[in-house]
Amino acid sequence: MTLVLVADDDADIRDLVIFKLEQLGVEAITAEDGSQALAAVRERHPTLAILDISMPGLSGIDVCRMIRADPEIADTMVLMLTARAQEQDVEHGFAAGADDYVTKPFSPRELVSRVQTMLSRAQT
Template identity: 50%
Template sequence: MKVLVVEDDMDIQDLVVTLLTRDGHTVVAEAEGWDGLAAALAQAPDLVVLDWMMPGMSGVDVCRALRADARTKDVPVLMLTSKAQEADIDQAFTAGADDYMVKPFRGRELVSRVRALATR
């Protein structure tokens, strides 16, 4: 499965890429919202792991754009963010996120959630 990781914190990006690669996924990574959206539209990932707070375009805005485009409207999106307030979670799901994880996160849980989203 091809997973697109859009995360501006390089330590977290490297960790997520490593975890998902070890689990057998092909992983593409971008560090900014605009670049992540462009990659999603060009590369047709099977799933997107998306940070919220990034330079250029927020993860929530990327999620909305993915849902609005016929090419990516059905691609599962996992928001992985430090925003933990109930209103933030509601906003992410309203934007079209399929799942939501708060940083810091456990690696096994991330892999399990990616697997679950992949089988839907």
């Protein structure tokens, strides 16, 4: 089964994203901060990590850079899900190695569509 990590310090966002992922038949795990997110990626090797940028400890940008720098987990896809919507924020996300970038508030339907697209790419 496909494994997806959802890392966000907002429990309501985590719960909503997990609910939508489970409707897709995807196994999801969570992290409340950047350090937990990085540890989960290293331990569980999810196909996709959905990261908030603004989290306690390590930011989503930091986690993304660390994922890309580690050959054992560098193939993990990263989707930034964040309220940071300025053009420079988006550029920083992609420069750090993100595969996609979704801003809050977000459409759950659009998020699911982007996740499905990313996961289908991973299976090819």
